[in-house]
Amino acid sequence: MALRLLFATLLNLPLLMCEGKTVHGFFSSHTARQSGGQQVAKFVFHGVNALLSCQIGNKTVAAEKDAKLYLFHEQDWLKLQEKTEEVNCLLKFSEAQLTISLDDVESNQTISQFLHPQTWYIVYADKYTCPEDEQQRRSSEGFAAKAIKFKLMLLNPDAANNPLDHFSAEESGLHDFYFLLVLAYFIAACIYAQPIWRSIKKGGPMHAVLKVLSIGLLLQAGAAFTNYMHLSRYSVDGIGAPLLGSLAELCDMVTQIQMLYMLLSLCMGWTLSRMGRTQSRLLQWDSTPTSTAIAVVAVITQGILLLWEQFEGTDHHSYHAHHSMPALLLIVLRVCLALFLASSLYQIITMERSAFKRDFYISFAKGCILWFLCHPVLVAASMVFAEYQREKIIVIAVILCQSISMVILYRLFISRSLYWEVSSLSSVTLPLTVSSGYRSRYSS
Template sequence: MGRLLWVAWTALWGCSCAWLRGALAKTVHGGFSSAAAKAGAGQVVAQFQFHGDCALLYVRISNVATAVEKEARLHLFQAQEWLRLQESPQDYSCTEKLSEAQLTLNMNFTEQNLTVSQVPYPVTWYVFYVDKFTCAENYENADSEDVQFEMVLLNPDAEGNPLDHFSAGESGLHEFFFLLVLAYFVAACIYAQSLWQTMKKGGPMHTVLKVLSTVLLLQAASAFANYVHFSRYSKNGVGSPFMGSLAEFCDIVSQMQMLYLLLSLCMGWTVGRMKKSQSKPLQWDSTPTSTAIAVIVVVTQSILLIWEQFEDTNHHSYHSHQNLAGGLLIGSRICLALSLGCGLYQIIRIERSTLKREFYITFTKGCILWFLCHPGFVTVSLMFRDYQREKIITIGVILCQLFSIVLLYQLFVSHSLYWEVSSLSSVTLPLTVASGHKSRHHF
């Protein structure tokens, strides 16, 4: 079931990711269109978070004569100013709205530069194409030739030169992913062999360890793909759209697999306790009810994620959830955390064994951390400025989810070794595998 779900997700998700990744490139190629500018009171070309004294916009056009004839120009608005104008469109005519632009560049040369003046803190700037037809009442030149262009948006680097393709909201992520990949590599060198030997033995925790290992490998692949993407991005402002999309795909698949695992475990334990059956192990993969619930929730989350991919044009792994789909995702994760937490609390409250109670308590911590870290960091990020939010959400969620996986690893590995020789393992340990029994669940 899980594999079929991932295949369906790949087909739908892949259609949107490649195009959206390209839309965020800080080296932008395209055509200035009079028709598009007329339809939207200005053609949106790019957005960027400039910072420093030497931030630069470079534009090169292919047909200067056409641009001069059209009186082509670029208008730059700060995000807050543009949103203010959008909130009350009836108060401003087209001409008045465009006159509010903080910066303007007339395109009458093949190559031109525009230095963006320093502001107290980085803000988002929108770049619009405008010409003499944009605010004209009668536009009859629908077949006019587009002006092909290349635009590069740059921030100052460490030496103050305008060579950095990263906006203020992305700066530092390249270094973070490098350190993350390095940490994964070092951890793999230290622990991979012993973990592999533990998994080869089989035992009561084999299925869980296998799933956790798959999730960890997918997260490591996502981090590496992001690092490669940002490495190329730092050189050309475009990066590698395929690697960027691959990073998101690996991350989302790991999210779905972890969600299915946690839901199956929690539902399996809860259903087993409701039946008051202590004569056999509480095996989550042998409970049809828990499997059905987990599949339904995972499918629902996948639909919301696909919806959000189409809604959020600022395409990156961890969204700030400012649209309806994002809000529903946040709400569903909070509801899942509360419902599973309540179910686990009921088990902990009636459990008499101290050892098993500690097992459930530690698992509950890892489970709650996984579900609430994203909503939590989205909420925390609202206290910071726009350019800081993506970094806070991305770094915070990745580290918290990694800590959650490590916590669950320690829990299941230690209990896998202990319960092999414990008299309790035959009847009470969650996810134990009775003698002669093979797990029927495959990933």
């Protein structure tokens, strides 16, 4: 997304869609004619005083072109786009719910109140968009080539009911969520960073696991912070910092890839050790060429799907979306990985005679399954909510579930009652200890 915006700026191209809700660009008669209307933005209005404000740079050209903005409900616009060849061009624009004439330097339109938030498409068209015949189209080529510079602001009412909120209804609340998430990471870092760092420095059988978990947690915290910074600017100007949003997506992608590699390598390493009847160091990360190859193939597959989804997505947070083919394939991949890991761990658990080690593997299975299944399950569960709420619910819930999964894995590998018994490092003092009542189950 950031690269698309950069190319549009450098090449001075008409901007058709923008992630922010303050949109700068050019109204183009040529683009409008080619596409049956220049799609400018999409916004979910809500409340009583929602506002659309449009400023143009050349009032004379706009008046000559009879330039207008047409507002369509999402479902109506998409249906008309699907039937472009069947629906008369002029008839299509007559079905718009609202029409705004751009006959002044600044045009303001208050959006009427409605029961539920609705998604609106804002489309530009002028008298050259629907030429009656080929001769009329050719005769108007010269004047139609003049583009109109514009600035479009889409605003919802804030807490005081003033039209100053740049956030669409589907994005409201995300800024506060990321603030609380960053605050939680900061508090957790103040409490646990030093003990965890001491544990990593001392080494041990699960030294590599602790390093990967810590790097993943740092990347998650970095993604939360950059998203918060992006949305903080977004709340002021409606544009934000798209490069920071892209950086957050990159951090999220790297976290997904390294966590997949770690979880799959551990599980397959233990499974293959069981098959080879190697009883020593079963709970360590002791990868074999086979387990590494399986993990690498899964990582490459997921990486390709993540990159494909990013190129197809138009908004940040699209990693958690489910509207495109790569997103659906990612969901299928995660379900398959969860089933595969559950099957492998089930084989280990049923063969394990030690109650302590069985409990270790069961806890590990819970962390793995939560990591991989939270996204597919939440996508399915979100269907009971209104469409404008789904993306927000998925984003928030996936981040929380994956954070909980990391906490489970941290407690498993670093708590005194489990890590101490597995590694036989009785002299190591570690944080996140489990209660003495929990330990007593294995001392009896």
